[in-house]
Amino acid sequence: MSVELPPIVLSEAAHRFELVVDGHMAYEEFERFPGGIAYLHTIVPKALEGRGIGSALAKHIMDYAVRNHLKVRPDCPFVKAYIDKHPEYQAISLAHGAK
Template sequence: MTASELPEVTLNEAAHRFELHVDGHTAVEVFERFPGGIAYLHTIVPKALEGRGVGSKLVRHILDYAVQNQLKVRPDCPFVKAYIDKHPEYQPISLAHGATL
């Protein structure tokens, strides 16, 4: 299964996380909202899903979500910050990359 064949990411607002369910496992991004933005706190990808593009698909989705909802991003999670470092198109919304509220 390639990254493009992975299922869609879902928003579980009640649990404050985005979820990606693959092969009986769930990868998650834990978040918290703040006025004008969203903080991405922790990315969890089960070992069984590592190396399959699951983490990257999850992070790309959450960043696109922030763009679509006009939210600034506080990338507290090192994986999210590293993804933004490598994808400058997301830097204008990242508080760690000079964006302001």
């Protein structure tokens, strides 16, 4: 089941990708490093849980890394678990053997 979500916005100033749904903000905190991006923490408010918001964020941030030729350091357990389940992203994940 695919749900139509508002666009996910990159906020460089806040160091996060943000998604506002029904007045609640879900986001992924990140920090950049030379040649890559570290995904630090995924926040999905309780009101948005169970709607695929976290997975939509994870897919978006991983696609962002692919498009921008960035290695990913998945410090966030949610993002690491997402990569575990989606092998197409493992080649850019430092936790999955990327160099």
